């Protein structure tokens with residue numbers, strides 16, 4: 497206990513059924529008259545999005561909508577959004593959607609008053625030092641329970657040609673408020689609920705075992721795991737407001753907890769999205785049991801605590817991995833990479849990308865290239 501630490505949990509969150517109806521009043525109270533709504537093309541067509549927009553417009557607020565984004569969002573998407581913001585003379589940004597829409601919204605928040613090349617701000621090359629200007633008022637509205645991007649302070653955006661993922665990061669990019677309304681997640685289809693839910697479980701579990709001394713994140717992660725264990729099956733198979741509420745909170749808690757770091761599972765998952773365009777949550781779901789199996793030896797005490805949160809009882813850390821396999825099966829998700837088209841000859845390329853990924857340095861155990869190859873082979 498002879499080191500010093502900074503802990504930070506700052507985002508105001510309005511949570512509960514119907515809180516989205518407060519958005520118009522919030523905008524008026526803060527004298528915001530021309531929001532840019534950033535969402536993806538699918539959400540833009542849904543009735544709840546149209547209702548949010550019309551409710552705000554009825555309050556005398558002009559709404560501009562931006563939806564031009566790729567599934568793995570590109571720099572050019574962000575630049576276009578910045579132009580729309582400026583041309584429409586917007587005065588704030590409301591990100592509405594899953595991780596992609598919220599990442600694009602957050603990157604536009606940065607872009608508006610920061611005109612260097614977008615990737616000069618890449619956190620991995622120290623770019624946050626250039627984030628010196630004010631940024632627009634930023635509001636987030638999650639519509640999935642997975643990434644927890646609504647409480648994040650970074651955006652993952654890919655280069656247009658190479659598709660390499662870059663991270664824009666700054667505490668300035670945090671939302672001023674989150675409206676987390678579980679009613680907006682009620683219509684999510686089964687696969688998206690299961691896959692994004694497993695992403696949230698992966699965030700909580702990887703954060704809990706990640707390196708570093710952060711008892712506050714650890715406590716949040718364990719409770720996040722417990723909420724998911726209580727609700728992911730119901731939310732996926734027979735959703736009700738209670739299960740949807742618990743999943744929405746747990747996903748947000750996972751993102752708070754992973755300030756501490758992520759680990760091997762996300763590093764195994766990211767290359768699958770880059771090479772095979774695999775859904776991020778699905779990629780995590782498949783790799784979670786294998787990554788946790790890699791981490792188990794030497795961290796049995798941590799697995800015992802996760803086992804309690806998962807409802808497996810005391811001294812049951814050794815049951816966690818098999819429980820994760822069973823959970824995937826119950827949710828209708830695969831537990832093998834071959835199910836998403838990965839072949840033995842792909843493993844070298846995937847492993848090279850995984851070892852270059854930014855997540856595994858926080859894994860509790862070091863992960864070398866040969867370890868990635870071994871784990872991918874097991875998962876094949």
Ligand SMILES: [Fe+2]
Pocket residue numbers: 643695699762776780
């Ligand atoms: Fe994730």
